[in-house]
Amino acid sequence: MFNIFGTKDTGPVADAVKRHWVDTTLPAYLRPYARLARWERPIGWWLLLWPCLWSLSMATVASGQTMPNFWYIFLFWAGAVAMRGAGCTYNDLVDRDIDDKVERTRSRPIPAGQVTPKQALLFLVLQALVGLVVLLQFNTFTIVLGASSLLVVALYPFMKRVTDWPQLFLGLAFSWGALVGWSATMGSLSAAPFLVYAGGILWTIGYDTIYAHQDKEDDALVGVRSTARLFGEKTKLALVLLYGGATVLFALAFYIAGMGWISYVGLLAGAAHLGWQMNALDIDNPDECLRLFKSNTQYGWLLFIGLLLDLWI
Template sequence: MPSPSLPDAPPGNWVDTRAPPGWRPYLRLMRADRPIGTWLLLLPCWWGAALATLPDGAPRLDVAHLALFAIGAFVMRGAGCVWNDITDRDIDARVARTAGRPLPSGAVTVRAALLFMACLLAAGLLVLLQFNLPAILIGLSSILVIAAYPFIKRISDFPQLVLGLAFNWGVLVGWAAVHGDLGVAPLLLYSAGIAWTLGYDTIYALQDIDDDAIVGVRSTARYFGTQVMTAISFFYAAAILFAVLALLRVTAGPIGYLGAIIFAFMLARQVMTLDPSNERSALAAFRANRAAGLVFFLALAADGWLRASL
């Protein structure tokens, strides 16, 4: 019998309704039923690629690169989730929201999960090899950060910082795929992404704050406690500040800055509507970051397109 739908998966998602029953545990293991994580890994890649089109003389945005990043984000997010679930399977079994995941529920064995992860990593490497050498090397250098993340929550109150380092590495890869090097602008945008992740993943961690306290998992949500809303606001404000500094560095046009303003408004709205004691409110605010990040990307892309057309 296939494992049941997980509580934070969107109702009626394609894995639960259309995927072959035998595939469902593996698709759930890689979070294919919850695409928000893929978007949050993909968008920084697209940000970096779009920002790279803004300096004078830069080439147009490469649609083939965007497609490769989409494929790469899907498989690498999946590989990261499998690794996270392998390392956290005992903890997940003790947390209500995660007890039904494929590994703690017994739907997938550890050996099968390791083999599946190896296949996903191989697919991710194949995608990465389509870029230039600097982008390949920068992409490969993220592996240590990704591998370390599941263990950080056991020793630090800021695992969200390490997640931010990993999830926004694509900014650097996206820029390097265009220019063949790094610079101040992509590093500023990378910093914006890290601060953004600190905000949205603190929101995400609010869902598990009680269970995490019982099993000993640490997070920024637990660390800031009653001041968590102030912390989220600070992280989001820092994200906008670094994003604007990145735009200034490449002398962005009005559309780029308009995108940053809308992005800031959408993040502020999350804070204003969030009820930190309500799991549904936290999940809704977390998911809202897909639209926020996509709006910012579209503004960067439109700015670059307009420059190339003049």
């Protein structure tokens, strides 16, 4: 039955976390919006948040401080949740015809009829406004820099139709926080955040290639392109190059920013984690691909803890 918000809950999304608080706690009329924003899947905002926090930690050292700005950490978290939700809502609006043809995504709120496109658009605007309020808390340079990312974000959902490298464009969008995290403290940019940005792009291509292997068969049927389809059986070799390149770029960024040896211990632990991902990967096992993709939250923690310990010790 439709409620006052004009939505209807027809059950959880097929690839969503089962029995999550979205389905057990939220009122039924809010659940479709929560699913649009992927609130039950925090991995997305974690992946958006990590480059911000890495870069913020580096900028803290470069500026001669000994403690990161915890207000900024909160703002980055709030912005990551809001803008990841907005990005997912926008992506679902653009991809609603494709999602209807893919087994894993046809139960998402828009193709399932839980939310109309107009309702989803309104929800997108509301989330973007939250992101704007967060962005306005920073210096002018960071405000302009953050707003500049919207062009890449707007292009990303269309790239899977025209190139085998949509994961590259996801990396351009998801790694933007490496620039913002630095500029929030410094009010400008330098080589170090650009190196983190470049490394983040390679890391993103790697983990999203693993994620895309879940859908490669359906993608082939509907004409969606991806690095998973491009790399195919050579995915592990591609990951060696992508993850290896990301590690080298991060190490160079740490060096330029003046980080101490403990940060490199964290980076080494992160590299070991990426090596475990590559060794465990079975590209024909969708459940394993999803598990390895989600494990990149742990990779983010390894680098961040190393950077924090370097600050404090």
